[in-house]
Amino acid sequence: MKNFKKRADLQQYIAGLRAGGAVITFVPTMGALHRGHLSLIEQAKVLGDIVVCSIFVNPTQFNDPKDLEIYPRPILDDIQKLEAVGCDILFNPEVSEMYAGNEKWHLDIGELEGLLEGKFRPGHYQGVTQVVFKLFNVVKPDIALFGQKDYQQVLVIKRMIDLLSLPVKIEMCPISREEDGLAMSSRNIHLTPRDRQHALILSKTLNKVNQHFDPEKIDELKQLAEADITAEPGVALAYFEIADGDTLLPANKNTKSIVALVAAMVGKTRLIDNVIIR
Numbered sequence: 167m168k169n170f171k172k173r174a175d176l177q178q179y180i181a182g183l184r185a186g187g188a189v190i191t192f193v194p195t196m197g198a199l200h201r202g203h204l205s206l207i208e209q210a211k212v213l214g215d216i217v218v219c220s221i222f223v224n225p226t227q228f229n230d231p232k233d234l235e236i237y238p239r240p241i242l243d244d245i246q247k248l249e250a251v252g253c254d255i256l257f258n259p260e261v262s263e264m265y266a267g268n269e270k271w272h273l274d275i276g277e278l279e280g281l282l283e284g285k286f287r288p289g290h291y292q293g294v295t296q297v298v299f300k301l302f303n304v305v306k307p308d309i310a311l312f313g314q315k316d317y318q319q320v321l322v323i324k325r326m327i328d329l330l331s332l333p334v335k336i337e338m339c340p341i342s343r344e345e346d347g348l349a350m351s352s353r354n355i356h357l358t359p360r361d362r363q364h365a366l367i368l369s370k371t372l373n374k375v376n377q378h379f380d381p382e383k384i385d386e387l388k389q390l391a392e393a394d395i396t397a398e399p400g401v402a403l404a405y406f407e408i409a410d411g412d413t414l415l416p417a418n419k420n421t422k423s424i425v426a427l428v429a430a431m432v433g434k435t436r437l438i439d440n441v442i443i444r
C-alpha cells in the first residue's frame with residue numbers, strides 16, 4: 167500500500183493512475199478501523215480499480231474538544247488492517263496539511279443542519295462537508311463510499327454533491343454489527359463491560375420497532391422505544407426518531423421511505439444507530 171501525507175504527492179500519483187483509465191474509489195475515515203470500515207474498503211474494491219482510504223481525525227467536525235482529544239488513533243494497527251484487506255493507497259495527512267488556519271466554511275444544507283445529529287452536535291455537518299469537500303478535491307474519486315451507520319451524514323454529503331455539482335457517485339454501505347447486534351464504532355473501545363451490555367438496548371429497540379412497524383402506529387412505536395431506552399440503566403437517550411428516509415423529518419403513515427434513528431450516551435460514550443424500515 168502506498169502511504170501519502172502530502173496532498174500534492176497524492177494528487178500527482180492519482181493523476182497518473184487516472185490517466186491510465188483507472189476507476190478511483192474512496193473511503194474517508196477517521197481511523198481506529200474496525201470491520202465496518204473494512205467492509206467499505208472491500209466494497210470499494212468491487213466497484214473500482216484503485217481504492218484510496220483516508221485517515222484524518224478532522225478537528226472541525228468535533229463540537230466537544232474532549233471527544234476530539236480522546237478519539238483513538240492506532241495508526242500502525244490501521245495500516246496493517248488496510249494492507250490485509252488490499253487497500254491501494256492511504257492518505258494520512260496532518261491537520262496543518264488540510265487546514266491553512268482561520269478558514270471560513272458554510273454550506274446551506276437546509277433542514278438537515280438542525281435535525282437529529284445536527285441539533286445535538288451544532289456545526290458538526292459544516293465540519294463534515296468542509297473536510298469531505300477538501301478530500302474530494304484532492305482524491306477526485308469516481309465513487310465515494312460511506313456507511314449507513316452515519317445515515318444523516320450520507321444525506322448531507324449527497325446534498326453537498328447536488329449543491330456544488332461534484333462529479334462523484336455516492337455508495338451507501340450497510341451497517342456492520344457485532345454478533346450481539348451492537349453497531350461497530352471506533353468509540354466502542356471507550357465502553358466499559360457494563361456499558362457494553364447496556365448499549366445493546368439501542369439495536370434491540372431498533373429491531374423491535376422494525377419488526378412491529380405499523381404506519382398507523384408511528385407515534386405509539388416511538389413512545390414505546392423512548393420508554394424502553396430510557397428505562398435502561400446507564401443510558402441517556404438523546405433522540406429516537408422514526409423519520410422520512412429522504413428528509414429526516416418525522417414520518418407519517420404516508421411516508422414512502424422510512425428509517426428509525428437513535429442516539430444516546432452510554433456511560434460516557436455517545437453512540438448512534440439506525441435501521442432502514444422501508
Ligand code: AMP
Pocket residue numbers: 194195196197201202203205206311312313314315316339340341342343349350351352
Ligand atoms: P468514521 O471513521 O467514524 O468517520 O467512519 C468512516 C466511515 O465508516 C463512515 O462512512 C462511516 O459511516 C463508516 N462506518 C462506521 N461504522 C460503520 C459500521 N459499523 N458499519 C459500516 N460502516 C461504518
